[in-house]
Structures are given as structure tokens and as C-alpha cells.
Amino acid sequence: MTADVTDAVVLFSGGMDSATVLAIARAQGFRCHALSFDYGQRHEAELAAAARLAPRLGALDHRCVRLDLRAIGGSALTDASLAVPEAPGEGIPVTYVPARNTIFLSYAVAVAEVLGAGAIFIGVNAVDYSGYPDCRPAFIEAFERVANLGTRAGVQDRPLRVHAPLIALSKAQIIQQGTRLAVPYAETVSCYQADAAGRACGRCDACRLRAAGFEAAGIADPTRYR
């Protein structure tokens, strides 16, 4: 499981999935560079959690890139005129941010190229993916191809790999794996509308998936609810 030590850019939101991914990348021996985005999301508590958690989880450094996705709009997470749903719906949810993972991964490629990193880690999940198209395995594979064709990596034959270690795991399996790696889940924030102290609403899609995950994993839910 342990690879040669090499540098990895880890997309890290401060939520439970990306905290688990950072712990996995470290356990595999990567030198990890955490990368967060401030994209006008409603849950800024998640970013505060990211800044606290990155060094605790062994990241060598933590970048936060400010993105102006509000200029694009179209999502309840970045557009204050759209309400966050509190009941399960059908199809792609309104909390979907257009092309979000594509944009995040593009920045990760840029950082990887500047650092000379050979790996990018992202916490997408195709099982409990909540209907987002950019969480599917085919998307990750296609993006890896773009990353190699669009950078020096491809030209200089030093391939860049995109790792999505949670992609085939259920929320319960993610929680079980993270618990074995001592991820402090009480300090991760998943809620789409957490309050300033990071306390969760308990009602949005992200809260419902998270709570169901702890229940299915048979692990007490440490989430701080308001």
C-alpha cells in the first residue's frame, strides 16, 4: 500500500470525505499539499475547519484559492436566491455547482505542475454521490487524460495520476476507513448550511447522508448539531 514518497495535491474542503482522503494519501506515503477553494459557498465554517485540520492530518502546506463562482451562478450553494432543499429530490440537485469538480481539478493540475507533484487526490464518491455528474468514475478517468495532455507532465512523460480513493465506497465504508486512520470527524463540517461555529443543520442532503453513514457504519455520530 505504501508508495514511494512523492508529492500529491489533495483537494481538501474540510468536510468528512476530503479529510478521509487526506488521511489515506498520507497513509500511502505521499507528501501532501492541501488545496481549498473559497468560492462564495454559504458554509464558510467548512473552510475554517479545513485550515485547522490540514496540519493535524499531516499536510505540509495548505493553499486556499479564491474563486468567483457567484459570477456564474446556477447553484443553491453559491446563489443566495436559491433555497437549499431539506427533503430528498429527484435528478441533479439544486446544490450542484456547475462544473465545480472540473474547475477544482484544473487548479489542482496547475498547482501540481508548479510543485512537480505526480498525484492529485479528490474525494468524489460515486455511491452516495447525491446525483452530481462530476463524481462518476468515467469523469475522473477523462480528467486524468486532460491533465496529462494539457501540461508539461504529458509532454515530458512524467504522468500525473488522479486518485479518487473513495469513489467506490459507501458513506459507511468511508467512515470506517477514516476511523481506522483516526480522522477527527467531530471537527469536519459537511453541512451545506452550517452556522458560524460549524454546527450542522441536520436536515440538508449532506447532513442526511452523513448521519445515515454513521448509522450504517455502526459508529456513534460525533457531528455537532445546532
Add this chain to the structure above:
Amino acid sequence: MTADVTDAVVLFSGGMDSATVLAIARAQGFRCHALSFDYGQRHEAELAAAARLAPRLGALDHRCVRLDLRAIGGSALTDASLAVPEAPGEGIPVTYVPARNTIFLSYAVAVAEVLGAGAIFIGVNAVDYSGYPDCRPAFIEAFERVANLGTRAGVQDRPLRVHAPLIALSKAQIIQQGTRLAVPYAETVSCYQADAAGRACGRCDACRLRAAGFEAAGIADPTRYR
């Protein structure tokens, strides 16, 4: 050549290539939405040219998204500590911005998804591409796949096409085609280090390619040099 009228997002820097692309997209009957990026580049005159030229070239609107690529660094175009070269070099030049076209196209996908546009136009060019890996046809094809897999477009079976109409043209052919479409090249800015009035240095890679293009096309160079 004329398609059904549909919406297109056109990556538009205000330089000669993207001005030609916008004219081509309009000539093909697309309803065009121009998209520029302010990424801390040294040549802000190019953005001022973009704002003036977009409506003249028939764009319905013009968005400018601010990107913080300085946080990433690694290029003479965004990192003031690196000098812009004034003589031809070998390999990938220092003016290469890491993953720039990947990031630009990712935002174009987000805007296309919000607008319901079915096309993205980008002015990359594989002939005089100055050594940038993200200007190659294989990169554009791979990105089109990502755009469709990562958005509602792919899920809802309304494919998004990435058009790169300059990709196989020489600079001279681009200039000839744009001249037929009445692109006002005197007002486009290509120079990597244009002054505040948009006047070109005449020495950087971009200036050398542009001047050689006018000469090869047999068209008088209208560029304003300082």
C-alpha cells in the same frame, strides 16, 4: 456553414486569435457570450481591448471572471519575478501559464451549463502554438469528453461541443480569414508586455508570431508599436 442559431460561450482575451474566433462563431450563426479572465496577467491592456471589442464583434454579453493564478505562480505572465523572453527559445516557454486552458475551459463549461449553451469556442492553435501543451488537438478532444461527462449536458444527453476553429491554421491563415470577416486587428492586443495604451513591444514571442503572420499573409501589419 451556417448552423441553427444556438448559444456559444466564446473564450475571448481581446487578442487577435480570439477576436478571429468570435467573428467566426458569429458568422456560423451562434449567439455569442464572450468570456474573459483577469488572471493578474501583465498585459491588462488586452482586457481593456476585450471589453471594447466584444460588442463590436457581435457578442451579446461579456463576462470577466477574476482568477487568482498568482497564488499558483510558475509563469512569466503571472509571476513578476520571471522575465518575459525576447528571443526564441526551445521547449515549453516560461510564458506558459500552468494548466491555463484547462482552467479557462472549465469556467466556460460552467457558464455554458448555466446558460444552456451547446458550444464553447476557443482560439488555440497547434501550428504556431509556441510550445504550449494545452494547444494540441488531442487536448481539446479530451477536454470535450470531460465537459460532457462532468455536467448535466452529458447526463441529459444534450452534448456540449468544444470548437477550436483555428487549431489547424497558420497565423497567416488566421489573419486572412479574420480580414475577410472584417476583424479590426489594429485594436486587438497580443503583446505579452503591452503598455497601458495597448501598444506592443514588438519583441516578445507573441509580437514576433503576429508580425510574421501579417508578413506571410501579405497584409500590412496594423499593430500599434510603441
